[in-house]
Amino acid sequence: MPELPEVETIVNDLRPYLMGRYVVDVSLLDAKILPLGLDAFRSLVLGRSISTLKRRAKYIIANIADDLLLVVHLGMTGRLILRANSNKEERFVRLVLHLDNGWHLIYADQRKFGHLEVMTSAEWARRDERIGPEPLSDAFTVNVLAGLLQAHKGAIKPILLNQRVIAGIGNIYADESLYEARLHPERPSNSLNLEEVRRLHSAISATLARGINNRGTTFSDYRDGQGRPGANQNSLAVYRQEGKPCLMCGASIKRLRLAGRSSHYCPVCQESET
DNA sequence: TTCGTCCTGGTA
């Protein structure tokens, strides 16, 4: 569910409240989201204070000691919400980190595809190596994108979703980026000319930046660090807009199934021919 | 590269 803009929003929301906070207790309500097990997790986390909080791809990474990281992935329906008290009812709570100031960091996750891990920086580095470049970083140039796309010959849409190719893009922002670049989701990745790569590069930057400015896209599950929905769902051109008119040409937005997931596109603006 | 799978609930 949460893609780069959603995770970025959560991290920015939580950072000022979590800096320097200690974990004084842990409540586990569903073992599945904690592969380490509660006892090992407790021994690694209790008494540690959070010194940094950042995002990489769709991961939330908290430094809890010199060489120890708490790594959270929200999966499809995960939420990380900070509450000053536990009176507010939250559904699907799987784990709670109790902080030294009495606040609770709640991990809720309806479908339980997300998880929490604790690892050393070396272990994280090995994971990090297998993730593609951050699309909003300076390192993500048109030439870098061109090289990444050239290395794959399959349909471009699933390539954009592949975290080993580019970090942080999910189904929403992939569809929106392809629409904005006027590229059909089934175009072979290595068939784009330089002008098309340029369009895609600027479309990816623009759609992700817009998503962050709008504090994420909420259809049902996503909430920010305070438990509030985002607003980017009101700015989507194609994602989940099947049957509605294209904003550029008025044609009916279509949906097709690609690599097991929905792709939304305008059949006129996003022609499959080069 | 594609498919199935992990899960649960909302919606048509």
Added chain:
DNA sequence: TACCAGGACGAA
């Protein structure tokens, strides 16, 4: 009641 869902991994 069937279908759909924003992710990621491993197997074929």
